[in-house]
Amino acid sequence: xASVRPRLRVGILGVMNPLARELIRSLxxxxxxxxGSLVEFGGSESLAVLYANQLSLLDTIDKGIRSQRVQxxxxxxxxxxxxxxxxxxxETKSAALWEPAYAKHGLPVLSAAANFRREPDIPVICPEIxxxxxxxxxxxxxxxxxxxxxxxALASQIVRASLxxxxxxxxxxxxxxxxxxxMIGMQSQPYISGMDIINNLIPMSLGLGNDYALEFxxxxxxxxxxxxALANDIKMNLSLWQVPIQSGMVLDHHLHLNGSVTRMxxxxxxxxxxxxxxxxxxxxxxxxVLNQIRFPDRPQPALDLHSTGDLSVxxxxxxxxDPKTLRFASLASGSNESRASELLLLAxxxxxxxxxxEPEDVRL
Numbered sequence: 503x504a505s506v507r508p509r510l511r512v513g514i515l516g517v518m519n520p521l522a523r524e525l526i527r528s529l530x531x532x533x534x535x536x537x538g539s540l541v542e543f544g545g546s547e548s549l550a551v552l553y554a555n556q557l558s559l560l561d562t563i564d565k566g567i568r569s570q571r572v573q574x575x576x577x578x579x580x581x582x583x584x585x586x587x588x589x590x591x592x593e594t595k596s597a598a599l600w601e602p603a604y605a606k607h608g609l610p611v612l613s614a615a616a617n618f619r620r621e622p623d624i625p626v627i628c629p630e631i632x633x634x635x636x637x638x639x640x641x642x643x644x645x646x647x648x649x650x651x652x653x654x655a656l657a658s659q660i661v662r663a664s665l666x667x668x669x670x671x672x673x674x675x676x677x678x679x680x681x682x683x684x685m686i687g688m689q690s691q692p693y694i695s696g697m698d699i700i701n702n703l704i705p706m707s708l709g710l711g712n713d714y715a716l717e718f719x720x721x722x723x724x725x726x727x728x729x730x731a732l733a734n735d736i737k738m739n740l741s742l743w744q745v746p747i748q749s750g751m752v753l754d755h756h757l758h759l760n761g762s763v764t765r766m767x768x769x770x771x772x773x774x775x776x777x778x779x780x781x782x783x784x785x786x787x788x789x790x791v792l793n794q795i796r797f798p799d800r801p802q803p804a805l806d807l808h809s810t811g812d813l814s815v816x817x818x819x820x821x822x823x824d825p826k827t828l829r830f831a832s833l834a835s836g837s838n839e840s841r842a843s844e845l846l847l848l849a850x851x852x853x854x855x856x857x858x859x860e861p862e863d864v865r866l
Contacts (some may be wrong), residue, residue, distance in 0.1 A: 510858060511538030512849075513585035513609075515600065516592035517549065517572060518542055521614060524842035525589055526563055528811075533785060534850055537567065538585035543596075545574035575600055578607045586859050589845055590615060605651035610858055612849055613655050614841060619717055622729025626720050628657040629844070629851045630777025630791055631669050636857050638725050650859075654852070656845055657721055660684060660714055663751050663834035664740070665721060666815045667792055670775040671768065671828070672722065672736065676760030679737040680718075683754045687747040687803070687836060706742035715740050750803035751836040754819075755829060762825035769794060772817065784850040786843040788814040801833035811839035813847065 512529060514522050517540045529537045546552035550568040553560050560568050573580055575596075581588065587610040590601050597615035605611050618624045623642040625635040639652045664682050671677060686706070715738045722733035772792045779787035793814045795801050801816040812835050819831040834840070852858050 509534055509536040510586040510853070511536055511584060513539035513541055513581050513588040515541045515575065515588055515590040515604070516596070518552065519591040519593075520838045521591040521841055521845075522589075523559060523563065524811075524838045525591070525845065526567060528786075528842045528846055530564060532846060534853055535846065537570075539581045539588075540567075540570055540572045541575055541577075541581060541588075542572050543575050545577070546572040548572065578604055578609075582607050582609055585609065587612065587849070589613075589849075601653050602646070605646070605648050605653050608648075608650045610651055610852075611653045612845060612852075613653055614845060615655070616658070616713075618653055618655050619658075619720065622731075624653050624655055625730065626655045626657050626717060627848055627851075628661050628665060628721055629779045629787075629847050631661075631665060632721050633778045633851055633855065635721075635723075635725060635730055636852060636855055638729055639857060641727070641729060654848070654857075656841075656848055658714060658717055659834070659836050659841060659844075660686070660740075660742075660751060660753075661717060661721055662813070662844070663753050663815055663832050663836070664714075664755075665718055667772065667817055667830070667832050668755065668757060669722075670771045670792075671757070671759065671763075674771060675763055677736050677757055678760055679758040680739075681756040682738070682740045684740060684742045684751055685745045685753070686742060686751045687745065687749040700746060702746065704744040706744055708741075711740040711742050714742075747803055749835065749837045750807055751834055752801065752803065753832045755832060757828040759826045759828060763828075764825070765820060765822050768820070768822075768828060778854075779847055779851055782851070782854050784847060784854065786811075786813065786847040786850070788812070790814065792817055794818070794820075801831060803833060806833055807835055811835070811837070811843045813840055813843050 512535045514525055548569050552572050590597055590611055590613040594615050594617045598617045601611045601613055619626045623645050625638055642652050668680055718738045719732040723730045780789050793816045795818040800818040806816045816833040821829050
C-alpha cells in the first residue's frame with residue numbers, strides 16, 4: 503500500500519477579492535494544499551449566491567466549490583475545525599482586525615495585505631530572498647501570546663521585480679545604493695480608470711514609494727532578538743508611474759556597487775542564482791528565477807511574460823557606464839495569478855521549513 507502525504511486544508515479570508523478566486527483555482531491541483539473554508543463578511547449559503555450578480559467570474563471554478571457554503575468572518579471556531587491554515591486576501595483595515603484574531607485562535611495566517619509589513623516581529627517574505635526571516639515566528643508567538651498561530655506577510659509584488667535581480671549582487675559583491683523607476687500596469691493598486699490612463703502616464707504617491715523603499719530594507723534586513731532590523735548598509739529610492747498596460751511592471755535599475763565588477767561577472771551571478779524554493783524544487787518555483795534576454799528592445803510585457811502566473815523576473819538592457827555602476831531593466835507579472843502563485847510558493851516553503859503543521863501520513 504502506497505504512502506500518500508495528505509494535503510493541508512487552506513481557508514481563504516475575503517473570497518470576494520480577485521486574488522481569492524485565483525487561489526481557489528490554484529489550490530485545485532496543488533500537491534500540498536487543498537481548499538478548506540471560504541470566508542467573507544456576512545457569509546452566504548454558497549459561493550454562487552455570494553457572486554449572484556457576477557457569476558461569470560466563477561466560470562473556471564469547479565461547480566462543487568461554487569456550491570460550498572461561505573462562512574461569516576466571525577465564525578473563527580468553525581474555520582479552525584475545517585482548516586489547518588488560512589490565506590488572507592482582505593483589504594488592509596479588515597486584515598488589521600481579523601488576521602490577529604485568527605492567529606490567536608491557533609491558525610497560521612499567510613497575508614497578502616500590507617498592514618503588518620512594518621511590524622518587526624512579523625516576517626515579510628520574498629521566498630527566494632529571506633526565508634531565514636521565518637525564524638522570528640517563535641518571537642512573535644511569545645510576544646503576542648499565540649500558541650500555534652501566527653501572522654506571516656507576503657512581500658509586495660514590486661519587491662520581486664525590484665529586489666530579486668539585485669539580491670545576488672548585494673549578497674556577493676555589496677551595493678552602496680539602488681535607485682528604481684517603476685512603471686506599473688493598470689491592474690496594480692491604486693486602481694486607475696481606463697479613461698484616465700489612455701494616452702497618459704500617472705505618477706504615483708511619493709509616500710507609496712517611500713513605503714516600498716522601507717519594505718525593501720526590511721526584506722534585506724537581519725533577524726535580531728527584537729525582530730527584523732532594517733538593512734543599514736544600502737540606500738534605496740523608488741519612484742512609481744502607472745502606465746497604460748493591463749498588467750505587468752517594468753523597472754529601470756541604477757545601482758552603485760561596493761567594488762568593481764565586469765558585465766560578464768554580473769550576468770554569471772544572475773545565471774547561477776537559485777533561492778531555497780528552487781533548491782527544494784517546490785511547486786510554482788520559477789526556474790530560472792532570473793531570465794536574461796539578449797535582444798536590445800527587451801524586456802516587453804507583451805512578448806516576455808509567458809503566462810499571467812509567471813514568477814520569473816526578466817532582465818534586459820544591461821549596461822555598465824563604469825565598473826562600479828550597473829543599469830538594467832527588469833520585468834515581472836504583477837497579476838493576481840502571479841500573486842496567488844507566490845502565496846502558495848511561500849506556503850510550500852514554510853511547510854518545508856517546518857513552520858506549518860505536518861499532517862500524519864495516510865495509507866491508501
